[in-house]
Amino acid sequence: MGDIAIPCFVFAKILHKNPAVIASDLKNGLEQKKEELGLDEVICVGGYCNLFVNRKLFVENTLTKAADGNHGVEKIGEKKTVCMDYSSPNIAKNFHVGHLRTTVIGNSLYKIYDKLGYNVVRINHLGDWGTQFGKLIVAYKKWSSKEAVEKNGIQELLDIYVKFNNEKEEHPELMDEARSWFVAMEHGDEEALSIWEWFKDISMVEFERVYDMLGISFDSYTGESFYREKVPALVELLKEKNLLIESQGANVIDLSEYDMAPCMITKKDGSSIYHSRDIAAVLYRKEKYDFDKCLYVTGLEQSLHFKQVFKAIELMGLDYYKDLVHVPYGLVSLDGEKFSTRTGNIIYAEDILNEAVKRAYELIEEKNPSLENKGEIAKKVGIGAVIFHDLFNQRIKNINFSWKEVLSFDGTTGPYVQYTYARAKSVLRKYGKELQCTLTDCQALTDDISFALIKTIGGYEKAVNVAAESYEPSIVARYLISLCTDFNKFYQECPILKEENVKTKEARLYLVYVTSQIVFECCGLLGIECPEEM
Ligand code: ARG
Structure with a gap:
């Protein structure tokens, strides 16, 4: 009570x-x-x-805090470094909805930690090494051409990859060819590496398009290929520490004592693998960035992988294994929704984003046809809607994607939040004057409805901190919804521009102003842009 x-x-x-x-x-x-x-x-x-x-005191304190430079959030992370490994798509493969989730969650965690003053290193651990590239080179030489790849981009690479996998059933010798191309890559063969490099460039162009749409960038793109050369030294180190055993020609770390499958370090042919490249990456990052924490935002299905990697670091006697955190997330499904994809059941992130922008445009056209810059606004609304939907759901939950839900203007959606912001800004624009009032007039904001909104404003700092501690952007998204709901209630119930008492009117406008700032901040923490008008 x-x-x-x-x-x-x-x-x-x-x-x-x-x-x-x-x-x-x-x-x-x-x-x-x-x-x-x-x-x-x-x-x-x-x-x-x-x-x-004491409401008056509370209102005064809360609004003072909320209006300061960092909106009341303490910079508890100063002088601490957090490495964040997220997005990390695979070269020559599509950037699918799963990668969209890691990208959006990772970006939001970056913004949240940055807000708290941490030094964040954003790492895109590209999946750019592995036997699949041997297969691709064979497939390219047999069934494709420079022109075709240049024309069709990743799609061409995907198509020939699929063809390879079909053909290899009947022609197992293809696999030997693929393996030897990969071994050639591992040994620095010029031709092999230049084809691989080219595939990488082609893929990056497509990935960058998605990052551009989302307004996301990284500090480092050192992916798996970067670490392959560090694996021989890792093998030596593990040998010194007596951790390596041989198993059917491969080098592994036995983890049976911990109820886990062995962690493979090198394969029979001596090549590195996903696990060993990740272990090498931990050592490298510690050395280079001296992180206080290193987060990995990847699907839940990679839990065992990270358990093995972290255990290996622990067994090596490196106590910073405690600072390694897997931040898993659930699957996205699109049940019952028609979705045009370029290949069967693979859902491209880029297609989702484009479709969202298109639909947002149609909605704006319907609701507010005279709006200027409809194209720009539709981009912010469409993309914001996809991001919000992803982040509102708890990270670990599987999510179902439905256009109706994603783009609705009411309910727990991005457009609802953006609309609330635009509404607040429109009130301030209509008033058009500098606000003279300040906190001395806050007695006018102690009624139940204004007070409820101010209490929620006061919860901003906590939401940011809890979201960071639990690696959970949904806390910010849910906080933002309560803030908008309280604001809209205030907007409906308390006359603002029509209020006759000037002090009360200005105090209410001040509350509108502070709220709009916090809404803007929260959207920023989620990676969503807010149009001034909608
Ligand atoms: N490339 C991987 C994938 O697409 C994700 C890599 C995550 N990061 C890492 N350090 N293993 O599933």
Whole structure:
């Protein structure tokens, strides 16, 4: 019932007292410090002790804090470095909806940690090495051409890759060819490497298009190929530490004691693999960035992989294994929705984003045809809608994608949030004057509805901190929805521009202003742009 409720049941066991007695003792103690604590009233109901804050004081404090440079968020991360490994698509493969999730979640975590003052290194650990490139080279030489690849981009590479996999059933000798091309790559063969490099460039052009649309960039693109050369030294180190054993010609770390499959370090032919390249990457990042934490935003299905990698680091005696965190996420499905994709059931991130922009344009055309810059706004709305939908859902949950839900203007959506922002900005524009009022007039904001909004504003800092601690952008997204809901209620119930008392009017406008800033901030933390008009 109170602004703050203290349930005293939890103390009962410790103090061996009845919760109601504890609540009343608490009340007696608090009553004496009421003023100091900024409380108006303390009321006990059963085992609860309810505190009512002094609204005027609370409003003043909260709005002062919210209007400062960092909106009340403390820079607790200063001088600390966090490496974030996210997006990390695979060269010559499509950038699919799964990669969209890691990209969007990773980007939001970057913004959140950055807000808290951390030094964040954004790493795109490209999947640019592995046997599949041997297959691709064979397929390219047999069934494709320079012109075809230049014309069709990744699609061509995907098509010939699929063809290779079909053909190899009947012609197993293709696999030997592929393997020897990959071995050639590992040994620095010029021809092999130049084809691979070219495939990489072709892929990057397509990935960059998606990153551009999302407004995302990275500090490092050192992917798997970068670490292949570091694996021989890793092998030596593991040998020194007596951690390597041979198993059917391969080098592995035995993890049976920890109920895990062995962690492979090199294959029979001596080549590196995903695991060893990741272990080498941990050592490299520690050395280069001296991280306090290193996060990996990848699908849940890679949990075992990261457990193995982290365990290997622990067994090597490196205590920073504790700072390695897998941040997994669930699957995206599109049930029941028609979706035109370029190849069967693979869903391209780029297609989703383009489609969202197109649909947003149609919606704007319908709702607000006279709006200027419809194209630009549709981009922000469409892409923002996809991002918001992804981040509103808890990271670990599987999500279902439905256009109706994603682009709706009411409910828990991106357009709803952006619309709220545009509405607030429009009120301020209509007023058109510098606000004279400040916090001395905040008595006018102590009514229940304004106060509810201000309490939510006061929760901003906590939302950012909890989101960071739990690697969960959905906390910010959900906070943002409550902020918008409270604001819209305030907007509906409390006259703003029509208010006759100038002080009250300005105080309300000030609240509109502060709210719009926090909405803008939260959108920024999610990686969403806010149009000024919509
Ligand atoms: N390329 C991988 C994939 O597409 C993700 C890589 C994640 N990062 C890492 N360091 N293993 O699934």
